[in-house]
Amino acid sequence: MKSISSSQRSTIISLLTEGYSMHKIQLKTGSGKSTIGRINKEVDLNKENNRGGCPSKLSCHNKQSIIHQITTGKLDNAVQATNFINNIISSPVTPQTVRNSLKEINFHSVVKQKHPLLKKAHRQDHLKFTQYHQNWTVEDWKMVLWSDETKINRIRSDGRVYTWKLRGESLSDRTTTPTVKHGGGNDLMVWSCMGWNGVGNLTEVQGIMDAKQYCEILEDGLVESFEDLEMEVEERIFQQDNDPKHTSKRATVV
Secondary structure (H helix, E strand, O other): OOOOOHHHHHHHHHHHHOOOOHHHHHHHHOOOHHHHHHHHHHHOOOOOOOOOOOOOOOOHHHHHHHHHHHHOOOOOOHHHHHHHHHOOOOOOOOHHHHHHHHHHOOOOOOOOOOOOOOOHHHHHHHHHHHHHHOOOOHHHHOOEEEEEEEEEEOOOOOOOOOOOOOOOOOOOOOOOOOOOHHHOOOEEEEEEEEEOOEEOOOEEEOOOOOHHHHHHHHHHHHHHHHHHOOOOHHHOEEEOOOOOOOOOHHHHOO
């Protein structure tokens, strides 16, 4: 059975609520009749399901209002959804009631995945970059020397480290991760670069890298890397990201 996204599901439910026929919903959403019919049965827009016990405190219309707010990004969690719906209905509900209602229609809570924030200007710059380079050949890309910095942890990880242990098992070397107070000099920051035919010079960054130290790295490590990789002056392009240190006036004149 082909799965559909939560936004597609919300759209189908909204169209069903508005009285559209299954045929028209199929044309508008591209979903199959079986999928639309299954959602119609699951949500049961025509009447409240009688499962015994206390009747639901949220009507179908209330639930659809919450779904719309969530799928359009206006609300993130059950607490926000509860505050929203309690401003509309006469009998306030609890966040758990909202959670139960969301679970009934196959919503579940997840951790938001992190990704770089891209503004409109960023997207436009990315588009310009791809349009400018779309016809580049392999020989063109061979002229590029790519660079970046990275941190190496010699003792510990910045993230969580998982292991399996028995209930009640005492702490041991196997179930713990060693740490050093204040870092202990065990973290190493380095700068390097790479071209089509190999890697360039590896340079250690002392402390927190500023524009001055970055220029010193370029004067030594970058020049040496160009020479080692045999990249001629008229046939080489140095590529870096837009870190403030990289785009400072001091760095641009090196």
